[in-house]
Amino acid sequence: MYYNQNTLVYLDGDFVPASQANAGLFGQTLHYGVGVFEGIRSYDTPDGTRVFRANDHYERLKYSAEKAGLPYKWESKELTDATYKLLEKNNLKNAYIRPLVYADPMMSLAYPVNSHLFIAAWEWALYQTKALRLTVSPYRRPDPRSCVFDAKVSGYYVNSILASSEAKARGFDDALLLDVNGFVAEGPGANFFFEKNEKLYTSPKGNILPGITRDTVFQIASELGLEVVEKHFTPEELKDADTAFFCGTAAEVTPVSSVDDTVFKANWDNTASALVKQKYTRRVAFNEYANFTMVI
Numbered sequence: 019m020y021y022n023q024n025t026l027v028y029l030d031g032d033f034v035p036a037s038q039a040n041a042g043l044f045g046q047t048l049h050y051g052v053g054v055f056e057g058i059r060s061y062d063t064p065d066g067t068r069v070f071r072a073n074d075h076y077e078r079l080k081y082s083a084e085k086a087g088l089p090y091k092w093e094s095k096e097l098t099d100a101t102y103k104l105l106e107k108n109n110l111k112n113a114y115i116r117p118l119v120y121a122d123p124m125m126s127l128a129y130p131v132n133s134h135l136f137i138a139a140w141e142w143a144l145y146q147t148k149a150l151r152l153t154v155s156p157y158r159r160p161d162p163r164s165c166v167f168d169a170k171v172s173g174y175y176v177n178s179i180l181a182s183s184e185a186k187a188r189g190f191d192d193a194l195l196l197d198v199n200g201f202v203a204e205g206p207g208a209n210f211f212f213e214k215n216e217k218l219y220t221s222p223k224g225n226i227l228p229g230i231t232r233d234t235v236f237q238i239a240s241e242l243g244l245e246v247v248e249k250h251f252t253p254e255e256l257k258d259a260d261t262a263f264f265c266g267t268a269a270e271v272t273p274v275s276s277v278d279d280t281v282f283k284a285n286w287d288n289t290a291s292a293l294v295k296q297k298y299t300r301r302v303a304f305n306e307y308a309n310f311t312m313v314i
Contacts, residue, residue, distance in 0.1 A: 051173020
């Protein structure tokens with residue numbers, strides 16, 4: 019699914035066959051989750067293959083590594099250039115790109131003394147997904163005082179896997195996680211917005227990973243003249259919402275049809291959220307976006 023005998027990956031500055039890329043079984047990342055990663059998309063646009071907001075993703079990778087105590091020696095432009103070369107060598111246009119910074123072998127609970135950089139890419143075509151049926155998860159996002167929650171750290175995603183898997187086992191498409199205070203936080207791998215009276219609402223920073231796609235939604239909303247309100251809200255408040263959506267690198271902008279017994283009544287195609295989705299899709303597919311920088 020992710021590679022074959024011809025696939026190349028980028029590992030510590032070299033392009034090597036994916037089948038020959040490996041890491042040791044005594045790595046701190048494997049045992050303790052001390053690694054950081056990104057999810058990035060490239061698109062086949064009229065201007066050629068374009069990686070969406072590559073610099074912002076690699077700047078966040080650097081930020082995450084610093085917060086996790088991982089040594090980081092790479093420049094964002096260097097990694098952006100390497101990403102384009104990797105796509106070219108693998109003949110990829112519409113692709114998902116996964117950079118990972120991982121630690122050397124070490125079995126003590128201390129900051130890593132050395133780290134490595136791995137980048138893989140695989141085909142990921144544009145697609146339309148059905149509206150999602152969500153359920154409020156029994157799992158909650160950790161207390162933000164227990165970790166650095168605006169960093170994309172590998173170990174944090176055990177929480178996401180548990181929540182998503184539990185929801186799917188109960189027949190839902192995915193989960194909606196609350197924070198430690200019972201307010202809606204986000205999905206297992208995407209930020210959450212709801213719409214009411216042509217106004218968008220989303221959880222504030224603090225208990226979420228403030229995504230780059232989320233940041234793009236803010237920009238698009240501004241262009242459309244839509245107000246976005248960052249506030250704490252409970253699942254109960256969703257009963258009065260018109261519609262909702264997930265957003266993230268993989269999800270892009272994906273409609274949500276329901277959360278448990280709350281079914282959103284508005285026709286998605288007639289909502290402001292649908293306009294956001296349309297503009298986002300056009301922005302990435304036709305290379306219609308400005309060079310702006312995300313503030314972490």
